[in-house]
Amino acid sequence: MSARFAAIRILAVLSVILGVNYVAWRWLESVNWSAWWIAVPLVLAETYSLIDTILFCLTMWRARDRPGPRSEPQGTVDVLITTYDEPLDLVMGTALAAKRIAYPHSTWILDDGARADLELAAAEAGIGYIRRSDDWDGKPRHAKAGNLNNALFQTDGEFLLILDADQVPDPLILHRTLGYFADDPEVALVQTPQWFSNVDEADPLGSQAPLFYGPIQQGKDGWNAAFFCGSNAVLRREALMQLGIVGYVRDLAESTQRALRASESLLGREAKRADGALREELMDLRAEVAAARAEIAAGEPVADTTYRVRARVDDAGRRLVENDLAAIRADLEEIGELPIAHDAQLDVMVVDEVALDELAARDLSPLGAIEAVRSLLDALRVDRPGEAQPLLPLATISVTEDMATAMQLHALGWRSVYHHEILARGLAPEDLRTMLTQRLRWAQGTLQVMLRDNPLVKRGLSAGQRLMYFATMWTYLSGFAAIVYLAAPVFYLVFGVMPVTAWSVDFFARFLPAFAVNQLLFLVVAKGVRTWRGQQYSLALFPVWIRACWTAFANVVLGRPLGFAVTRKDGRAPGGVPWREIWPQLTAMAVLVASLLIGVVRVAVGTADGTGTLVNTLWVAYDVVVLSVIIQAARYRGPAAADREATA
Numbered sequence: 001m002s003a004r005f006a007a008i009r010i011l012a013v014l015s016v017i018l019g020v021n022y023v024a025w026r027w028l029e030s031v032n033w034s035a036w037w038i039a040v041p042l043v044l045a046e047t048y049s050l051i052d053t054i055l056f057c058l059t060m061w062r063a064r065d066r067p068g069p070r071s072e073p074q075g076t077v078d079v080l081i082t083t084y085d086e087p088l089d090l091v092m093g094t095a096l097a098a099k100r101i102a103y104p105h106s107t108w109i110l111d112d113g114a115r116a117d118l119e120l121a122a123a124e125a126g127i128g129y130i131r132r133s134d135d136w137d138g139k140p141r142h143a144k145a146g147n148l149n150n151a152l153f154q155t156d157g158e159f160l161l162i163l164d165a166d167q168v169p170d171p172l173i174l175h176r177t178l179g180y181f182a183d184d185p186e187v188a189l190v191q192t193p194q195w196f197s198n199v200d201e202a203d204p205l206g207s208q209a210p211l212f213y214g215p216i217q218q219g220k221d222g223w224n225a226a227f228f229c230g231s232n233a234v235l236r237r238e239a240l241m242q243l244g245i246v247g248y249v250r251d252l253a254e255s256t257q258r259a260l261r262a263s264e265s266l267l268g269r270e271a272k273r274a275d276g277a278l279r280e281e282l283m284d285l286r287a288e289v290a291a292a293r294a295e296i297a298a299g300e301p302v303a304d305t306t307y308r309v310r311a312r313v314d315d316a317g318r319r320l321v322e323n324d325l326a327a328i329r330a331d332l333e334e335i336g337e338l339p340i341a342h343d344a345q346l347d348v349m350v351v352d353e354v355a356l357d358e359l360a361a362r363d364l365s366p367l368g369a370i371e372a373v374r375s376l377l378d379a380l381r382v383d384r385p386g387e388a389q390p391l392l393p394l395a396t397i398s399v400t401e402d403m404a405t406a407m408q409l410h411a412l413g414w415r416s417v418y419h420h421e422i423l424a425r426g427l428a429p430e431d432l433r434t435m436l437t438q439r440l441r442w443a444q445g446t447l448q449v450m451l452r453d454n455p456l457v458k459r460g461l462s463a464g465q466r467l468m469y470f471a472t473m474w475t476y477l478s479g480f481a482a483i484v485y486l487a488a489p490v491f492y493l494v495f496g497v498m499p500v501t502a503w504s505v506d507f508f509a510r511f512l513p514a515f516a517v518n519q520l521l522f523l524v525v526a527k528g529v530r531t532w533r534g535q536q537y538s539l540a541l542f543p544v545w546i547r548a549c550w551t552a553f554a555n556v557v558l559g560r561p562l563g564f565a566v567t568r569k570d571g572r573a574p575g576g577v578p579w580r581e582i583w584p585q586l587t588a589m590a591v592l593v594a595s596l597l598i599g600v601v602r603v604a605v606g607t608a609d610g611t612g613t614l615v616n617t618l619w620v621a622y623d624v625v626v627l628s629v630i631i632q633a634a635r636y637r638g639p640a641a642a643d644r645e646a647t648a
Contacts, residue, residue, distance in 0.1 A: 004524065004527065005063065007524050008060050008063065008521070008524055008525060009060075009061060011517060011520055011521040011524060012057035012060055012061060012521060013057075014517045015053055015057055015514070015517050015518050015521050016053065016054055016057055018510075018513050018514035018517055018518075019050045019053050019054070019514050019518070020050065021510060021514070022046075022050075022510040022511055022514040023043070023046055023047055023050045025506070025510050026043045026046060026500075027043055027047075029501070029506070030500045030501050030502075030506070030507060031043055031499075031500070031501070032498050032499055032500055032501050035497045035498065035499060038484075038487065038488060038491050038497060038499050039498075039499040039500070041484045041488075042484050042485075042488050042499040043499075044481075044484070045480075045481035045484040045485055048477070048478070048480075048481045049481060051474065052471075052474060052475065052478070053518060055467060055470070055471035055474060056471070056521075057521070058464075058467055058468075058471070059216060059219035059220060059223075059468060059471060060215065060219045060521075060525055061219070061222070062219060062222025062223055062464075063215060063218045063219040063221075063222055063525075064218050064219075064221045064222040064418075065218055065420065066221070066417065066418070066419060066420065068176065068179070068419070068421075069176075069177070069178070069179025069180045069182070069183050070179065070183050071179040071180075071182035071183050072179060072182070073103055073174055073175050073177075073178030073179050073182075074178065074182055075157075075158040075159050075178060075181065075182075076104075076105075076156070076157045076158045076159070077103065077104070077105040077106070077157045077158070077159045077160070077161060077174060077178070077234075078105065078106050078107075078108060078155040078156070078157030078159075078160050078161070079098045079101065079105050079106065079107045079108065079160075079161045079163065079169075080108050080110055080148065080151055080155070080160055080161065080162050080163070081094055081095055081098060081107070081108065081109050081110060081163050081164075081165060082110045082112070082144055082147055082148065082162070082163070082164060082165065082231075083109060083110065083111055083112065083113065083118070083165040084111075084112045084113050084147075084165075085113050086165040086166065088115070088117060088118055088121060090165060090166055090427075091109060091118060091165045092118075092121050092122075092125065093168065094163060094164075094165055094166060094167060094168050094169075095107060095109050095122065095125065095127050096125060096127075097168045097169055097171075098161075098163060098169055099125070099126070099127055100171055101161075101169055101171055101172075101173060101174055102171045102172055102174070102175060103174035103175055103178065105157070105161070105174065106128060106155070106157060107127050107128060108127070108128035108129070108130055108151060108155060109122050109127060109128065109129050109130070110130050110131075110147050110148065110150070110151045111129060111130070111131050112131075112132065112141075112144075112146075112147045114131045114132065119131070128155075130150070130151050130154050130155075132146075132147070132150050132388075133150060133388070135388040135389060136150065136388040139386070139387055139388040140386075140387065140388075140396070141388075142392070142396040142401075143399060143401070144230070144401055145392075145394040145395060145396050145401035145405075146388070146396065148162065148394050148401070149244075149389065149391075149392050149393055149394050149396075150388070150389070152237070152240065152241075152244075152393055152394075153389065153391075157237065158236070158237055158238070159178065159181065159234055159235065159236055159237065160234065160235045160237060160240075161173065161174060161177075161233075161234050162230070162231060162232075162233055162234075162235065163231055163232065163424065164230065164231040164232075164426060166426045166427040167194070167231050167232055167424040167425070167426040168197075168424060168425050168426070169232075169423065169424045170422075170423045170424060172423070173192070173232075173423040173424060174234070176192075176419065176421060176423055177190045177192065177234045177419055177423070178190075178234065180417045180419070181234075181236060184415060186413065186414055186415045187236065187414070187415045187416065187417055188235060188236045188239030188240075188409045188414035188415065188416065189226075189227075189228055189233060189234070189235050189236070189239075189406060189409060189414070189415075189416040189417065190233060190234045190416070190417045190418075190419055191217065191226055191227070191228060191229055191232070191233045191416065191417070191418050191419070192232045192233065192418075192419050192420075192421060192422070192423045192424065193213035193214070193217075193232065193420065193421070193422055193423075194209075194213060194229060194231060194232055194424070194426060195208065195213070195422045195424070195425055195426070196208060196425070196426050196427060196428035197425040197426070197427070198427050198428060198430065199428050202632075202636075203530075203533055204533075204629060204632040204633045204636045205428065205429060205430075205432065205435045205633050205636065206435075206533035206534060206536070206537045206629075207428030207429065207435070208428070208533075209534065210526075210529040210530065210531065211525075211526060211529065211531045211534050212534075213420075214420060214529060215525045215526065215527075215529075217418040217420070218418055218420060219468075220418065220468045221416070221417065221418040223462075223464035223465060223467075223468050224410065224415055224416060224462070224464070224465060225410065225416070225464065225465040225468035225469060226406075226416045226417065226418035227402065227403050227406035227407065227410075227416065227469070227472075228402040228403065228405055228406040228416075229402055230400070230401070230402040231424070231426070232423065232424045232426075233402075236414075239409055239412075239414050240393035240394065240405075240409075241391070241393055242412060243393050243394075243395075243405070243408050243409060243412060244391035244392055244393035245391060246408075246412060247391075247392060247393075247395075247408070248384070248390055248391050248392075249302075251384070252302055253296055253302055256296060256302050256305075256306060257293060257296060257297070259376040259377060260289050260292055260293045260296075260309070260376075261293065262376055263289050263372075263373040263376050263377070264286055264289045264290055264293070266369045266372050266373060267282050267283075267285055267286040267289065267369055267373065268286055269369070270282055270369040271283050271286060281316055281319065282316075282369075284316075285312060285313065285316050285370075285373075288308075288309060288312050289309060289373070292305045292306070292308070292309045306377060309377065310374070310377050313370060313373050313374050313377065314374070316370055317370045317371070317374065393405075395407075395408055397448060397449065397452045397453060398445040398446075398448040398449045398452070399441055399444055399445040399448065399562060400441065400442060400444075400445025400446060400448075400449075401445075403445070403446060403449055403469070403472070404445075404449045404453065407449065407453065407455060407458070407461070407465075407469055410460070410461055410465050411458055411459065411460030411461050412460060413460065430636075430637070431636070431637075432577065432578055432581075432582070432630075432633045432634050432636065433577075433578040433581065435633065436541075436544055436578060436581050436582075439537075439541060439544050440544050440547065440548055443476045443544065443545055443548030443549075443552075444548045444551055444552045444555075444562060446472060446473050446476055447473065447476055447548055447549060447552035447553075448552050448555065448556055448562075449473070450470075450473040451552060451553065451556040451557065452556055454470075455469035455470050455473070456470055475538070476545050476548060476549070477545070477549065478538055478539070478542070478545055479541075479542040479543070479544070479545030479546035479548075479549065480546065480549075482538075482539050482542035482545075483542060483546075485539070485623065486542075486588050486592065486623055488619075489592075489595065489616040489619040489620045489623070490591055490592065490595040490620075492599075492612060492613075492616045493595040493596060493598055493599030493602070493608075493613065493616050493617070493620065494595050494598050494599070496602070496607070496608060498612065503609070503611045503612045503615055522535075533629070535626070536626050536629040537629065539623070539626045539627070540585060540626055540627050540629050540630050542584070542585075543581070543582075543584040543585065544581075577634045577635075578634075582630050582634060585627050585630045586630070586631075588623075588627060589624055589627050589628070592620045592623055592624050592627075593620075593624065595620060596617060596620050596621075599613050599616065599617060599620075600613075600617075
């Protein structure tokens, strides 16, 4: 164990101990219950931050820095470049670089925009071109996941290198990653960092994310939970196809269970209205359906189970028809006033429209319920008619298919690798509006996964994997804590409302050590890497995180649509400063500054405590510095924009 790694573990333990000590004291000793409406939210926010710290410490406990694969690269490879509406020269630049990858492979452009000029350019360059098949017309497209799923059935490489349209690969990217699959046949994914060539030292948009593409992914890798990030990754086709088959079987089993549950309800309702032998027949059939449900839940083959139920339904239907025929003849004989004729040639009774209406209004028998059950079983289509293709290997439950797919692979027992070496260089957003759109989509997708397939209760994941996935999802709930951290000092400076019982020695003796050790842990983990931008945006993007929480909830729980926005890669800002998106941060900054001035005045006139004012002044100053990144980002014009202006 290296000295740095030992220091990380020591600091992690201290961070947890000191953090628990502080938050426990806050709950037990220092909550100002007379101002519960701000005191309780503040201690809840601090508890949220403590859980965040614990999850971060767990992540770093097993941080793994891999030297590289031991085995030589082997196997056939398809390089898949996903695109929708990116500029043709950008896509072709990536495709030509992909074609020059040293390891033998096939290069494919997956054009979800179906552009004829791109198809022609690809053909001229000798690069494969794939667009959606006609099967996708009028069916859910599933954005990037659908684009990749479509291509999986038109290619045949054992491994897939997936690249976004702007991610220009290094010629040795496959030499540096394929060996991991030979080292371990259970490896399904090798993820490499996303690094951006158009980001300068200032990086006010925080695009490089060196803490995530470094210590955090290395930490998750130690728990076998490093996940797919959508690009710059190699995946094993066998693992994806297994995932598609398992998903197909699971979906079929779930739809069968729904059909059987509805059938059981129909039969039960009809049995209550019957009597004698008829009631017994329906109850037996209902028991058969209930037994089938139990068998499928226990893992029995769906086809065998439903075939047996269908045969039983057909038998019951024949017996009920025989009973119905006798009842119908008896009823017709009772309707003596209606004109009834007898056709000697056909040997059937003929009833006019009035008689048919009379018969339809009568409750003749439960045969309708039997027919409904038969129709439900007939509707169990194995070809998934609601989808463009029966198998969907990449997960489609989220607008960000990458994390969801990796989690499904891990749940099936596959392993992943994070290789910490820059092997592709891409383009980051160059304006604030595009960056906000990108971060919103990431947050929405992650929260969709949490709501639809919560890792804490997902079968197949280890305890460590559950926590590592949940840790990523947990961070996107920080917007609610941020509101409290911004509001609490304002209420004290303006109104003198204290969320703690006192700014006492006990408070500082617990808070300062916990805060200091936590910051020191970040410094040691980062090892010279600049992480300040990431810390700023965890607070400064609070409106984005709150919006993501609401829209993801509305989509998953309330069924409202959730749009998919493609990140611009041409360096052109769409419409200048996004005032509508950043007014909450600007308003917060104005309120913070105003509260600071009011607090100074209150101290001067003797209506405020000096110690409390000093503490909250420092707190406000920190909040303002953190939020100021939004102003820097709003004014920022990326290198591409600066170059265009210089040549204009």
